[in-house]
Amino acid sequence: MGVNVRVRTGIFGLDELVQGGFPTGSCVLVSGRVGTGKSIFATQYIARGIVGYGEMGVLVSFERDKKELYQDALSFGWQLQNLEKEGSLEILGGSMARVAGEMSKAKATVEDLISEMVETVENSRSKRLALERVEFLEMLSQDKLEFMLQLSDLKDSLRELGCTFVLTSEVREGQKELSRVGAEELADGVIVLYYEGEGLTRDRALEIRKMRGTEHSNQLHFFDITNKGIAIKGMPEKPKVPRGGWGSRTPSEKAR
Numbered sequence: 001m002g003v004n005v006r007v008r009t010g011i012f013g014l015d016e017l018v019q020g021g022f023p024t025g026s027c028v029l030v031s032g033r034v035g036t037g038k039s040i041f042a043t044q045y046i047a048r049g050i051v052g053y054g055e056m057g058v059l060v061s062f063e064r065d066k067k068e069l070y071q072d073a074l075s076f077g078w079q080l081q082n083l084e085k086e087g088s089l090e091i092l093g094g095s096m097a098r099v100a101g102e103m104s105k106a107k108a109t110v111e112d113l114i115s116e117m118v119e120t121v122e123n124s125r126s127k128r129l130a131l132e133r134v135e136f137l138e139m140l141s142q143d144k145l146e147f148m149l150q151l152s153d154l155k156d157s158l159r160e161l162g163c164t165f166v167l168t169s170e171v172r173e174g175q176k177e178l179s180r181v182g183a184e185e186l187a188d189g190v191i192v193l194y195y196e197g198e199g200l201t202r203d204r205a206l207e208i209r210k211m212r213g214t215e216h217s218n219q220l221h222f223f224d225i226t227n228k229g230i231a232i233k234g235m236p237e238k239p240k241v242p243r244g245g246w247g248s249r250t251p252s253e254k255a256r
Contacts (some may be wrong), residue, residue: 007055007127007164011041011046013232014206017221022189023213025159029134031169031178032193037204037225038168039063039072041193042130044229045166047078049128050088057128057238058120060092076229078208092122096136103140110141112152118157129158135180144181152186177214178209188212194220206232 006021015021022028030041046057046173059080060067061082066081069091073080083089102108121129131137134151141147158165165185169179178184190209197203204223209215223232 007087008049008053010045011230011232012189013221013230014230017208017217017232018189018211019214019216021252022164022211024164025162026188026211026213027155027158027165027167027186028189028191028211029169029183029187030165030191030193031171031184032140033173033195036193036195037191037223037230038170039132040076041191042078042132042166042168043073043078043080046081046089046128046130047073047076047083048229050083051078055127056088056090056124057130058090058092058117058124058126059130059132060117061132062093062096062140063133065094065098066091076227078229087124090115090124090126093132096139100140109159110137111150113137113140114154121158121161121163127163129163129165131165133225134167134169134183135218138181148182148186149222151181151183155186184209185199198236207218 006015006019007024008017008021009018019107030038043059046059049055049057059069064072067174070081073168080089080091084091099113103113106112116167117129117131120126137151138144141150155165167183169181169183171177171179178190184190189211192207192209194205194207195202196205206217206221206223210216221232223230225231
């Protein structure tokens with residue numbers, strides 16, 4: 001297999017699990033139930049990409065407005081407002097209610113939103129884009145098939161620009177799904193985050209389900225959310241797992 005150019009993930013310990021980073025131009029889905037760390041992952045990917053690796057980024061959220069993004073990021077030491085002012089970060093979107101209202105006034109479509117993302121990446125020469133809660137974008141669309149085609153166009157356009165794309169999706173409790181909109185079918189990579197346990201103890205873990213263009217770990221990896229963001233740690237000798245295991249597979253399958 002040839003050597004691929006890599007994009008450092010910005011997630012402490014993750015690069016070592018994917019041969020040095022995500023393949024450049026790839027699209028990676030990060031999924032998990034509520035509270036698993038998806039938003040932190042997306043913001044960390046962008047913020048550390050800018051500060052640590054000098055790569056400009058675009059952060060798109062349909063869940064939080066700018067003030068919320070600024071505030072949430074400060075607890076990890078990420079100065080998003082300063083990065084935006086200096087021109088290394090572009091923030092798009094806002095709360096669903098605000099975005100839907102603005103779209104109605106302007107008679108805009110999801111295609112227009114996607115075009116804005118691509119234009120922003122191109123004009124800013126950004127090498128990273130993170131889209132938070134892709135299912136919210138699908139809610140703004142009138143037709144699911146059309147939405148999937150538009151999402152595919154976004155992926156292709158970003159690849160042509162050399163921009164590596166992370167999108168998140170929140171899966172529903174009790175459902176065996178990787179996203180609510182089928183984004184895993186388009187994504188080059190899928191990373192699943194877990195927050196499971198029994199009694200008073202819960203553990204966070206990460207699993208790489210697929211990653212095209214690179215070899216990757218096939219084990220479950222436990223992680224902490226620290227004051228610097230997500231940090232993968234060594235697997236404990238006796239990991240605590242809930243009855244029924246992590247996700248759809250058994251604990252023994254996960255821990256191998």
